[in-house]
Amino acid sequence: MTSSRPRPATIGDIARRAGVSTAAVSYVLNDAPGGARIPEETRERVRAAADEMGYVPGAGARSLRTGARDLVLYVRSDAAQGPLASEFLHGLSRALRGLGYTLMQYGAERDRGLEAARAWAALRPAAVLADDDRLTRAGVELLAKGGVPVVGLGSDPERARGTGLSTLVMDHRAIGRAAGRHLAGRGYRDLAAVLPAGPPLRAMGGERVEGVREAAAEAGAAVRVHDMAYSPESAAEVVAGWREEGLPRGVFGYNDEFSGLLLGALLDAGVRVPEEVGLVGADDLVLCRMLRPALSSVRMDGESSSATALRIAEVIAGGAEVHLSPWTPVPVRRAT
Amino acid sequence: MTSSRPRPATIGDIARRAGVSTAAVSYVLNDAPGGARIPEETRERVRAAADEMGYVPGAGARSLRTGARDLVLYVRSDAAQGPLASEFLHGLSRALRGLGYTLMQYGAERDRGLEAARAWAALRPAAVLADDDRLTRAGVELLAKGGVPVVGLGSDPERARGTGLSTLVMDHRAIGRAAGRHLAGRGYRDLAAVLPAGPPLRAMGGERVEGVREAAAEAGAAVRVHDMAYSPESAAEVVAGWREEGLPRGVFGYNDEFSGLLLGALLDAGVRVPEEVGLVGADDLVLCRMLRPALSSVRMDGESSSATALRIAEVIAGGAEVHLSPWTPVPVRRAT
DNA sequence: TTGAAAGCGGTACCAC
DNA sequence: GTGGTACCGCTTTCAA
Numbered sequence: 001m002t003s004s005r006p007r008p009a010t011i012g013d014i015a016r017r018a019g020v021s022t023a024a025v026s027y028v029l030n031d032a033p034g035g036a037r038i039p040e041e042t043r044e045r046v047r048a049a050a051d052e053m054g055y056v057p058g059a060g061a062r063s064l065r066t067g068a069r070d071l072v073l074y075v076r077s078d079a080a081q082g083p084l085a086s087e088f089l090h091g092l093s094r095a096l097r098g099l100g101y102t103l104m105q106y107g108a109e110r111d112r113g114l115e116a117a118r119a120w121a122a123l124r125p126a127a128v129l130a131d132d133d134r135l136t137r138a139g140v141e142l143l144a145k146g147g148v149p150v151v152g153l154g155s156d157p158e159r160a161r162g163t164g165l166s167t168l169v170m171d172h173r174a175i176g177r178a179a180g181r182h183l184a185g186r187g188y189r190d191l192a193a194v195l196p197a198g199p200p201l202r203a204m205g206g207e208r209v210e211g212v213r214e215a216a217a218e219a220g221a222a223v224r225v226h227d228m229a230y231s232p233e234s235a236a237e238v239v240a241g242w243r244e245e246g247l248p249r250g251v252f253g254y255n256d257e258f259s260g261l262l263l264g265a266l267l268d269a270g271v272r273v274p275e276e277v278g279l280v281g282a283d284d285l286v287l288c289r290m291l292r293p294a295l296s297s298v299r300m301d302g303e304s305s306s307a308t309a310l311r312i313a314e315v316i317a318g319g320a321e322v323h324l325s326p327w328t329p330v331p332v333r334r335a336t
Numbered sequence: 337m338t339s340s341r342p343r344p345a346t347i348g349d350i351a352r353r354a355g356v357s358t359a360a361v362s363y364v365l366n367d368a369p370g371g372a373r374i375p376e377e378t379r380e381r382v383r384a385a386a387d388e389m390g391y392v393p394g395a396g397a398r399s400l401r402t403g404a405r406d407l408v409l410y411v412r413s414d415a416a417q418g419p420l421a422s423e424f425l426h427g428l429s430r431a432l433r434g435l436g437y438t439l440m441q442y443g444a445e446r447d448r449g450l451e452a453a454r455a456w457a458a459l460r461p462a463a464v465l466a467d468d469d470r471l472t473r474a475g476v477e478l479l480a481k482g483g484v485p486v487v488g489l490g491s492d493p494e495r496a497r498g499t500g501l502s503t504l505v506m507d508h509r510a511i512g513r514a515a516g517r518h519l520a521g522r523g524y525r526d527l528a529a530v531l532p533a534g535p536p537l538r539a540m541g542g543e544r545v546e547g548v549r550e551a552a553a554e555a556g557a558a559v560r561v562h563d564m565a566y567s568p569e570s571a572a573e574v575v576a577g578w579r580e581e582g583l584p585r586g587v588f589g590y591n592d593e594f595s596g597l598l599l600g601a602l603l604d605a606g607v608r609v610p611e612e613v614g615l616v617g618a619d620d621l622v623l624c625r626m627l628r629p630a631l632s633s634v635r636m637d638g639e640s641s642s643a644t645a646l647r648i649a650e651v652i653a654g655g656a657e658v659h660l661s662p663w664t665p666v667p668v669r670r671a672t
Numbered sequence: 673t674t675g676a677a678a679g680c681g682g683t684a685c686c687a688c
Numbered sequence: 689g690t691g692g693t694a695c696c697g698c699t700t701t702c703a704a
Contacts (some may be wrong), residue, residue, distance in 0.1 A: 005682040007560035008460060008482035010697060026699055034700060037673050054459040060396040061697035064680050078422050084415050094446055105441035109429055121392040124344060145390035146344035180580050194494040260626035267628050289568040290596035290627065292603050319341050346681055357691045362683055370684055373689045397681035400696050 009053040018042075018049040023052070029057065046226020052190065053139075063124070072096055072316060073120055075107045075130035076153070077200055082283065084300060091306030092129075094244050095313045101126055107111045114138045127316040129153060129168075133200070140165050140310045149319050154204075157323040158227060166315050168308075172204045178298045178329040179252040183212075184219035188250030188278055194238070194258055197229040205254050208282070210254050224248060228258060235261035239269050247267050247277055256281035256288055256297055263291055263336070279336040282329075293335030302327040345389040346508035354378075354385040361386070361476035365393065367611040372438040380496045389562055399460070407454055408432055408652060411466035412489070413536055419618065420636060427642035428465075431649045437462055445471070450474045457482050463652040465489060465504075476501050484656050487648060490540075502651050504644075506636065506658045508540045512547020514665040515588040515616045516635045519548075520555035524586030524614055527557050530574070530594055533543055533565040541590050544618070548588050552604070560584060564594060576603050583613055592624055599672070618665075629671030638663040 015022040020042060027090065028046040029034025049055075063069065074089070093103045117139030120128050126146055133156040140150050144164050146160070151166040160167050176193070183191055193212045195205045209225055216223045226241065228234045239262070244249060253259030259281030266273055273279055273293055281288065284299035308326045315322050351358040356378060361370025364382040385391075399405065410425070413605070429439040447455065456464050461484055465633030468491040476486050480500050487502040496503050519527055529548045531541045545561055554558045562577065564570045575598070578584060589595030595617030602609055609615055609629055617624065620635035638644070644662045651658050 005483040006481060008457065008484075011699095022698075023675055023677095023700075024673095027674095029412070030699085033701080039673075042674090054478045054655075056454050056456075056478070056482070057699095058400075058460050059458040060400050060460060061680090061701075064394075064396050064682090065697080067680070078426075081422070083419065086417070090414075090445075094391060097445060106438075109433060118392050121344065121390075122395040124394050126398060142390045142392070143600060146392070147341040148344075162696060164700080215641065230622065232622075257626075260623070261675080263697050264628055264630070268569045286566065286568075286593070287596070287623065287626070290593075290600050292600055292628070294600075347683095348681080358682075359691050359693085363690095366682075366683085371690080375689090393683095394681060397696090400681075400698090401683050402679080403696070653684075 008058065009055040010071055011055070011057065012050045013053060014046065017053065018046045020046060029055075047265050049196075055137070056247035057310060069126040070101050070102045070122050071123060072103045073123065073125045073128045073130070074105045075105055075116070075120070075128065075134055076105065077131050079131065079132045082285065083285070088308065091304065092309035092312060095306055095309035096316070099313050099317060100146060101313065101316065103121060107292050111138070112139075117142045121148065127151065129312070132151065132156075136166075147319070149316060151315065154217050157325070161321075164321055165318075166312075166322050166324075168312065168326075170204075171210040171325050171329070173206035173214070174299050175282050175300075175329045176252065177215045178211070178331050179208070179213035179282060180215025180221075180223075181218070182280050182296065182298070182331040182333065183250035183252065184215055184221050186278055187249065189221040189248040190246075191216055191252070191312045192224045192226060192242070192248035192250070193252045193278065194226055194254045194262065196230045196254055196258065197227050197234070201254070208252070228254075228262075230261070231265060232261055235265040239260065239265040239271070243269060247271065251277040251280070253279060253281050255301070256283045256295060258289055259295055259297075263293075263295065274336045280331070284332050288332070288334060296334045296336045297332045298329045300327040301330045344394065345391040347391070347393065349389060350382065350385045350391050354382045354388065355384060356662075358612065380424070399565070404405070405439050405462040406583065407461045408437045408439045409461045409466070410439055410441045411452070411456070411458065411464065411470055411582070412441065413467050415468065418621070420619065424644070427640065428532060428645035428648060431642050432652070433482060435649050437649070437652065448475075450478060452501045453478045457484065458478070461485065461611035463626060465648070467654040468492075470605035472503075483655070485651060488635070493661070496657075497659065498657075500657055502648075502656075502658045502660075504648065506540075506663050507661050507665070508543035509547040509550070511618050511636075511665045512549075512588065513551045513636050514547070514667050515544070515618060516548035516551025516557075516559075518616050518632065518634070518667040519586035519588065519614060520551055520557050522586065523615055525555070526582075526585040527552055527561045527579070527659075528562060528584035528586070529588045530562055530564045530598065532594065533563050533570070533589055537590070544590060564590075564598075568597055568600060571601040572604070574598065574606070575601040579605060580622050583607065586614040587616070589615060589617050592619045592621045595631055595633075596623055596627055599629075599631065605663045610672045620668050624668070624670060626647075627672075630670045631669045633668045635666045635668050636663040637666045 011022045015025045025092045028043045112134040114134040127149045129151040131153045155165045155167045253262045280296040283297040284297040288295040340359040347358045349363045364379045448470040449472040463485045465487040467489045493503045493505040529545045589598045616632040618634040624631040
C-alpha cells in the first residue's frame, strides 16, 4: 500500500475525465483558434476537470512541441550583490516577462567555462547573461552554435567586439576618476587608493585605481595603492602602515564598505576625519549615512534600470551584439 | 539571405553525421549499458560528431522521456539578502547538486499564491522552496497534487504541521529575547524596540519585539515600541521623539542596519552611546565593526548551512514533512 | 464540431 | 551486437 508520490496530471487525464480528446483540452485551455467552435458546455466541462485535478501544462513538453524558448539564464557571482544589482535584476525580470521571457538565476555553484556552458545549453535558453569570470571563449562559442546569445556582465567591450558576445559593464575607471577628482578638488595632493585582496573584486579594484591615477595625474597629485581584505583587521594594518610612512591626505576606499572599515580604523588610531584624512567610498549605500562622520561616496546614476533591461531584452529577442554601459558616476559630498 | 538564428543540434543531426542510429548516439554519449558492445571506433566517430556540432542533449526532451525531475525552485524576496542567506543558498545548492538536483532561483517578480504556484508547477520541479508570503493554501495544494513538496521559508511551523508543508524558519522571537536579555543584563530597565515600517520586514519585527518583551518581563523592565523606516530621516524622528519623552536606557534596533541608522541619529543629537543609551542590533554584519562605537549584535549560530541543506535535500528526495529551525541566536557584546 | 494522428528531441526496450 | 521504434506530454494540422 505504499502510495507513491502523485504524478502531475497530464492532458490525457483531463481529456478522459471530461470525456473529450486531448486536442479539445488543449484548445480550450489555450483558447486556441483551431477549436473555435467548441460549445461552451464542453469548455466548461474541460475547465472543471482541469481545475479539479490541478492540471497545469508542463512547460517542457510544450516547448518541445512548439520550439519556443522562453528561458533567460542569469548567472551571477555573489560579488554582484547590493541594492543596485538587485534593482537591475528586478527591472530586467519585469522587462523580460513583458516580452514573454522568464528569467531564472542559475548556478550558485562556481562552474565556469565549457562545462558550465554545456549545463546552460542543455536548458535550451533564449539567452544567457553571465558574469565575465564564468565565460570562456569555448563556452561562448558552444552557446553561439546553438543560437544562444550571451551577454557578458563586466566583460571588456573592446575584446568582445565582433565576437558576438554582448557586454554590460559598469565603468569602474570612471568611478575611480570621479572619486579621484572629488579628492583632488578638495585640494588633496597626497592620495591613497585601496585594492581589494580577493579575486572577484580585484579586477574591478584595479580599474578603479587606474581611474584615480588619471584624476591624480590631471591634478598633479600622487597616488599610493594598498592591498586590503574585507576585515577590520586588514583595515587596521593599512592604517598602521600609514602611521609609519605618513598619512595620505585623501583616500579612496574602493567602495563604501571597505571605506567604512577604513574609517573605523582611522578613528581608532586617533586620526581626525576629514581634518587630517579625507575619505571617499563608492556605491552610495545607506551605510554612508550611518557612519559618523557621514561618508562621501560616488553614486551610479543612469537611465532607469528597467530601460536598460529593455535594451537587453531586445538583444535577447533580436540576437544582435550590443555593448552597454548605462551608468554614470556622480560624486556625493558628505562630511568626509 | 537572412540566415536565421541557428538551432541547437539534435541527436538526429549527430546520428546522421556519424552514420549511425540515434540510439547508438544516445548509448555512446551516456555510455549506457544498453549499447555495451558498440565498437570503440564507432564511439569515436559519434563523439567527434557531437563535439564538432557542439551537441548537448536537451534537458527538456530528456526529462520528458525519463520522467526524472531534477529542478529545485528557490523563490525568495529581496528581504532575505545578506551574507547569511547567501551562505545558506550556496550550501543548499552544493548539497542538492550532490544529490543530483539543480537549484534555480525563480521569480524576482512579486507573483504569489495560486498564480505563482501554477507557474512553478509548469516547470515540473522536484520541489519548491519559497518565502512564506508567496504561499497560499491553494497554491501549496496545487503543488502537492502534482507531487511537489513545498518548503515554506519563514512559515509558521505550528500552522503548517500536518498540512504537508515543510518549514524552515529563523526564530525571531529568540533573537529578540537574546537582545532583550543582553540589554537587561546590563542593568537597563527602560527599553525601546524598533519595528520596521515596511510589509516584508514587519512580521519578523513583530516577533523580535515579542522576544524583547519576554526578556523584559523576566527582568521587570519596560519596553516601548517605535515604528521606523529604513532611512536616516526616520531614525532622526525616532530619536527626536525620545528627546521629548525621555531617552530609553537600552535600545534594540531590529537589526544591524536599522541600529546603524539609529546610532548615527543618536550621535547627531549629542547623545552619548553607550553611556546614556545602549544599543544592540542583530545579524552581526561586518557593519557592526565599521561603526564607532562598535555595535553590539546578535549572531545566528547553527549547524553548518550545508548540513541544513542536506536535511532539506532529504525532504525533497523523500517527500516527508519536516520543520527546521537550525539557527541559535548568540549575543555579541561590543562597545554599544 | 470533434478527434485521430504526426511529430518535437530524446531514451531504452526488444526484435533482428 | 546493433539499431528500429515506441513512447514521454503536448500542440496543431487535417479529415471525418
